[in-house]
Amino acid sequence: MPELRKDPVSGRWVIIATERAMRPSDFRTEPQIIKGGFCPFCEGNEDKTPPEIMAYREKGTQPNAKGWRVRVVSNKFPALRVEGNLNKRGEGIYDVMNGIGAHEVIIESPRHIISMTELDNDHVEEILWTYRDRLVDLKKDKRFIYGLLFKNVGIAAGASLEHSHSQLIVTSIVPITVMHEMSGCEEFYKYRGRCLFCDMVQQEISTGVRIVVEEDNFVAFAPYASRFPFEIWILPKNHSSHFENLQKLEIEELAQVLRMTLLKLEASLEFPPYNYIVHTTPFVFGEIEHYHWHIEIIPRLTKVAGFEWGSGFYINTVTPESAAEFLRNVSTEKKIEE
Amino acid sequence: MPELRKDPVSGRWVIIATERAMRPSDFRTEPQIIKGGFCPFCEGNEDKTPPEIMAYREKGTQPNAKGWRVRVVSNKFPALRVEGNLNKRGEGIYDVMNGIGAHEVIIESPRHIISMTELDNDHVEEILWTYRDRLVDLKKDKRFIYGLLFKNVGIAAGASLEHSHSQLIVTSIVPITVMHEMSGCEEFYKYRGRCLFCDMVQQEISTGVRIVVEEDNFVAFAPYASRFPFEIWILPKNHSSHFENLQKLEIEELAQVLRMTLLKLEASLEFPPYNYIVHTTPFVFGEIEHYHWHIEIIPRLTKVAGFEWGSGFYINTVTPESAAEFLRNVSTEKKIEE
Known part of the structure; x- marks a missing residue:
């Protein structure tokens, strides 16, 4: 059973996921993304993943078979387990509880695509609907407090499979x-x-000066105190504390703004590795006035050194103003031959 | 002039170091450590670094010439500038000040060595004395509040030169x-x-169960809620809030414990990239009872993914107990042929 342990100094919780345990020798080779080979996320390989939790699929098609557009499965190597109780306890001055939670993978397309931007807006909308549906479903479980949606693209961003996907913990x-x-x-x-x-x-x-994309309901900008070159946040313009309370028309626009922002990053930085993460309000709160959900996009262009790790104090060599200007002006039209 | 900008949400300060400015195309190649080639940190190349701030050197030798054992120079590409005033100001809801500070490099040996463990204990002691002397000197400047000592080893840990060195910001x-x-x-x-x-x-x-090295005055252990596989903290056993208040006999022992811990990591993980960072009390405080200085050592074995970045919530696949057991038992005797 994985454990959640709390550092008493910082208050930070850590998942000690013993079932993924590694020996020192396992760290001696660089992790690799297997390219070109067999992909468990591709259509036709549904039996190579854990069974599907949900999918948007064509009428008349069966679960765990072809015919889906977006598909959610458990992570094959989950950091947390769904079954069991929390069993919160102390170990002297330390706090620990069982590593109970969900760890799901959202497979974004039946086709083997590398980037979400290869999908059209309607399809990106469906991915966002999937995010919402999973949060709404999982928050019914009273053991769960928080849903963290995120995406790793490229090996430098921690991805182990290249087929476009997101994760929910x-x-x-x-x-x-x-x-x-x-x-x-x-x-x-x-x-x-x-x-x-x-x-x-x-x-x-x-x-x-820091705006990258602006539409009626959403804005993407380089934050004033960007930690990383080309860091971008996407926020709803009108106050909203919970991602899962998105309205249908808002989802349509968010899909467009997200896709446009990623296209701009890809065009400027030649398909950089990146992460994005949705920051939203914990399940236990109703709509609140002081927190505002948003998406943080972090291109992984630079190595983070000891200074940053140990201090939370970042050195950024690109001003957010120049990053935003560059991204505003970059063309996102796909080349004809593609 | 670099700027210090504050994120109003998290309270995190970021250095926007425009003088190191990069264009998008600069990010398209992976950074490299130049190996085997010319090294500005080696003895004889003193004129290839900014002038020396201090050095421990043989009697009768001149600054910026041969004869030193440990040498401190300004970083050639400093993130902060020493001259000027802070000029704290607002920009609407944001806070900003001039990027005033010091950014120094501690060159640990005149010989081209890759690891501090190639030095004997006496030499490592001198590195620790250098840390102390620089802190004591810089805290006299009332503009400065904090001194951050850290070390990057290996490209994955953000090092750009392989010659063993530390940094002070x-x-x-x-x-x-x-x-x-x-x-x-x-x-x-x-x-x-x-x-x-x-x-x-x-x-x-x-x-x-989590102890790696223990001596009379210092202990190295894998913290209970380790964020990273083989993360190790070194603490003085007796309460002390400021690194720079170390006693002479303590420095001798700390050199030994630090060197032994690094030797154990190198022997277990085949010279992993790593960072260490000294957490100490800000200059403005006298000796305080509630904070305790320590060194955090972080081997950089795994890629940190979006989940960790965006949440501060880490997944660690090695229990601190098994890491500590492995490190306790590993032999640090150098091979005969070396």
Whole structure:
């Protein structure tokens, strides 16, 4: 059984996933993405993944067979287990609980594509609907507190398969980064009576210098204190604390803004490795006024050194203003021959 | 002039180092360590670095010439500038100040060695004395609040030169990781009246399962909630809040414990890339009872994926107990033929 252990100093929880256990010699070779070979995520190989949890599929087709457009399965090497109880306990000064949670893979296309941008807007919308459906389903389980949606693209970003996919980890704790963001926003709210992210959106739109894509309901911009070159955040313009409360028309526009932003990154940086992650409000809260869900996109262009790891203090060699200007101006038209 | 910008949500400061500015195309090739070629850190090449700030050298030898054992120079591409004032100001809801600080390189040996463990204990002691001397010197400057000592070894850990060296970044803000650690410890202290790290040391010594090296005054152990496989912390057993207050006899022992720990990591993991970082109390505080300086050593064995970046929530596939057991038992005797 994996364990969730808490560092008493920082309050950070760590999953000790013993079932994926490795010996020292396992670390001596660089991880590789298997290219060109067999892909368990491709249509026709449905029996090579754990059974499907849900799928959007053509009428009349069977689960775990062809005919799907987006498909959700358990991670084959899950960091957390769904069955069991939390059994929260102490070990002297330390806190520990069972590693209960869900770890799912959202396979974004039956075709072997590398990037979500190869899909049309309608298909990207379906991926976002899948995100929403899984959150709504999993939050019914009272053991679960938080759903973390994320995407790893490229080996430098931690991906082990190239077929376009996202992941969802649902846990019994709130990740510390979200906890710190929420306290920051709460302090601001106590003082000003407004959502900090709403103020940020307003200032970004009015100055315009860090904007990458702007539509009626969503804006993508390079954050003022970007940690990484070409880091981009996507936010709903109107206040909303929970990703899963997205309206249908908003999902249509979000698909467009997300796809456009990724196209711009790909065009500028020649298909960089990247991660994105959805920061949303924990399940236990209803709609709240002080936290604002958003997506953080982090191209993995530079090696993160000891300074950054040990301090949380980043050195960024590209100003967000110049990154945004570059991305605003880059053309996303696909080459004819493609 | 580089800028220090604050993310209003998390409170995290970022250095926007425009003078190191890069264009998108600069990110398209993987960074490389130049091996075998010219090394500006080797004895005889003193004029290829910025002028020396201090050195431990043989009597009668001149600055910026041969005869040194440990040598400190400014970073050739400093993230921060020493001259100027902070000019703290607002930009709407954002906070910004000039990127004032020091960014120094500690060259650990005149010989072209890759690992600090190739040096004898006396030499490692001198490196630790250098750390101390630089902190003591820089804390006299009232613009500076924090001194961050760290080491990058190997390209995966962000090193750009292989010649063994450490770095010191001195800043006008407290890095957020240290700030969070200090608040965690302060809460514990308010509640229990004791230092959390002191309690941790006591529990680790009494259970013994996570201990890697133990001497009279220092202990190296795998932390209970290790984020990374083979992560190791080194702590003084007796309470001490500031690294720079080390006693002479303690430095002797710390050199031995640090060298032994690194030898064990190198022997177990075949010279892994790693970072270490010294967490100490900000300059503005005198000796305090609730924070305890320590060194965090992080082997860089796994790619950190989106999940970890975006959440601060880590998945570790090696239990700290099995890592510690492995490291305790590994032999650090050098092979005869070396």
